[in-house]
């Protein structure tokens with residue numbers, strides 16, 4: 001069993017959509033980034049890459065690369081899933097927490113879980129997403145940005161025993 005951790009923060013800014021877990025959430029500001037700045041998916045990707053010792057999202061999807069400008073982070077998550085599959089890893093479970101003073105995220109969490117589970121090809125029961133405020137403390141509490149943490153466990157897929165072919 002292998003464990004990974006991910007953490008990311010993006011700044012809130014006007015005239016940006018707020019996208020978390022692939023869900024567009026009605027709010028007066030959104031997160032700033034080279035991609036769609038989906039901070040939850042970024043933390044999840046870093047946890048998955050970390051568990052597989054494959055580095056981080058900045059290494060695989062540099063923010064200097066125009067191919068990733070405005071990209072949906074769910075597409076990047078699908079690419080991370082392919083990298084794990086190429087190394088024969090299967091995902092056991094993942095858990096995440098979004099740190100946001102506002103807006104209220106609870107109504108959107110089932111859709112976030114479904115998006116993540118669908119892209120990763122796992123049961124929604126293997127994916128948990130939570131939200132917390134920081135009781136108005138710090139950058140998240142002042143509404144300057146949103147952070148997310150994620151942890152996951154992976155394991156190598158059972159290898160089928162090789163059949164010996166006799167000629």
Ligand SMILES: Nc1ccn([C@@H]2O[C@H](COP(=O)(O)O)[C@@H](O)[C@H]2O)c(=O)n1
Pocket residue numbers: 099100101102103104105106107130131132133134135
């Ligand atoms: N942006 C958020 C933050 C929190 N929630 C939900 O509220 C509960 C209480 O949050 P506290 O920070 O006061 O502990 C939390 O457990 C979440 O269910 C939310 O929906 N959106």
Ligand SMILES: C[C@@]1(CO)OP(=O)(O)OP(=O)(O)OC[C@H]1O
Pocket residue numbers: 008032033034035036037038042057058059060061062063064065068069
């Ligand atoms: C997701 C990427 C993609 O270019 O860009 P950003 O949206 O800026 O996100 P960040 O977490 O700052 O960096 C990682 C990049 O890989």
